[in-house]
Structure formats: C-alpha cells, structure tokens
Amino acid sequence: MxxxxxxxxxxxxxxxxxxxxxxxxxxxxxxxxxxxxxxxxxxxxxxxxxxxxxxxxxxxxxxxxxxxKYKLRKTYWVQVEGIIDQEAMALLSKGVKLKDGLTKPAQVKKILAPNVWERFPPIRERKHIPTSWIELSISEGKNRQVRRMTAHVGFPTLRLIRSAIGPxxxxxxxxxxxxxxxxxxxxxx
CATH class of the missing domain: 3.30.70.580 (Pseudouridine synthase I, catalytic domain, N-terminal subdomain)
Incomplete structure (x- = not known):
C-alpha cells in the first residue's frame, strides 16, 4: 500500500x-x-x-x-413488511416528519430481493403477510432513521443492510x- x-x-x-x-x-x-x-x-x-x-x-x-454537512450518501437494502406501494415511496422521496424533525428527501426504488447471505436468526415471517425490498439512499444519519422512516409510511423494516457509503x-x-x-x-x- x-x-x-x-x-x-x-x-x-x-x-x-x-x-x-x-x-x-x-x-x-x-x-x-x-x-x-x-x-x-x-x-x-x-x-x-x-x-x-x-x-x-x-x-x-x-x-x-x-x-x-458532507452529504455522503448511505445506501440501504431494506426488507419491509408488506408490498410497498408508490404512495409510500413518494412520501419517503419527499422526506417524512419524525419526532426529531423532517428528514431530507431520500432516493428510493423498489428492488428484487438482493443476493445476500442468510441472516441468523432469520427475520420474523408472518404466514399471510408478504414482504418486499427497497433500496433507500439518504445523506443524513438520524438515530435509527431508515427504520423510523419506513414505519412512518406503514411498512416496518424487517431487515436492514447498508450496501454502500459514498463510493x-x-x-x-x-x-x-x-x-x-x-x-x-x-x-x-
């Protein structure tokens, strides 16, 4: 090196x-x-x-x-409970009001389940409630922000994987x- x-x-x-x-x-x-x-x-x-x-x-x-202040993007693969809809993704992309203030707009898109390792223990699964995946990018870091954002729009996070930080x-x-x-x-x- x-x-x-x-x-x-x-x-x-x-x-x-x-x-x-x-x-x-x-x-x-x-x-x-x-x-x-x-x-x-x-x-x-x-x-x-x-x-x-x-x-x-x-x-x-x-x-x-x-x-x-450096606005370095952090990107996450997020498995949520339920099939996330366009309305929820639009809210995330505009920013949502949490107890500690309005989040900055996020970049969000629906994705297929990423090719990742199994988690131990596995996420909780409900027999009659499907799950879906999104890719979410933010440039701030409030405490448990991604989890609170998805819960706020009605799709609680089941699994959260940070896939990228800047480059x-x-x-x-x-x-x-x-x-x-x-x-x-x-x-x-």
Whole structure:
C-alpha cells in the first residue's frame, strides 16, 4: 500500500454485533472481528442492522464520512413488511416528519430481493403477510432513521443492510459478513 495515502477499513458488519470496540456485556462487538488497534467506526449501524461499516484512524476522515454537512450518501437494502406501494415511496422521496424533525428527501426504488447471505436468526415471517425490498439512499444519519422512516409510511423494516457509503460498496468489496479489508481512502467529490 502507498504509505502517503490514508487507509480505511471496510467491514461487512454482521447482525447482532455492536458498532463499537467495547461493551459492558457479553454482546459481540468490533473487537471480536477486527484485531487492529486505533481504528474507529465512521458512523454507526445499530446491533440489528447489517452491512458496510467504514473504520478509520483519522478524525478528519471520520468526519468526512459521517458528518451530514458532507452529504455522503448511505445506501440501504431494506426488507419491509408488506408490498410497498408508490404512495409510500413518494412520501419517503419527499422526506417524512419524525419526532426529531423532517428528514431530507431520500432516493428510493423498489428492488428484487438482493443476493445476500442468510441472516441468523432469520427475520420474523408472518404466514399471510408478504414482504418486499427497497433500496433507500439518504445523506443524513438520524438515530435509527431508515427504520423510523419506513414505519412512518406503514411498512416496518424487517431487515436492514447498508450496501454502500459514498463510493464504497458491499458489491465491489465482495465481503462476507464478518470479513474486512484495508483500502486506500479516496474522498468522493
């Protein structure tokens, strides 16, 4: 690796792992996956969410990835309860009013189920209620925002996978859950 370019770590965070290196309990955390010191998450994924997490050892990079003023898009594959309709997607694309304010407009489209790993434990399934998938991109990061947005429009999130952060994606990195790799950091313009 070129020593002049900053390095980041791309991680495919599994379901049930905390986005931190320590915890007060027996809960799995990043120290169970990454044996490297002095790297910290640039943003978070809650314990129940999966997918791409970027770690860095430089505060400036952490800010450029996670701070909303840089408008770095985060893209998610979201499995929702029910067959999502155009009305709900239109509301998401305009922004929805949550308790902590109006969300910025999202980019949203219906997708086929992505080719991803099985989740353990699997999502809850209801015999007579189908599910559907959307791809949702946002440029802000309110607490549990995607889950609250889909619930607000009547389609609760059952599974949430962050597929991309700016130019970095699970598709291009080919990381399986729990896998990570170092890459050169290129700030997107």
């Amino acid at each position: 070129n020593l002049n370019k900053p390095v980041i770590i791309l991680l495919n965070k599994p379901f049930g792992v905390l986005s931190q290196f320590t915890s007060d309990s027996t809960q799995k955390n990043l120290s169970d996956l990454i044996p490297i010191k002095n790297f910290y998450p640039a943003g978070r994924l809650d314990k129940d969410s999966e997918g791409l997490l970027i770690l860095t050892n430089q505060g400036k990079i952490q800010s450029r990835i996670s701070h909303p 970095y994606s699970l598709s291009s990195s080919k990381l399986k859950p729990g896998e990570w790799k170092k890459v050169h950091y290129e700030f997107p313009h």
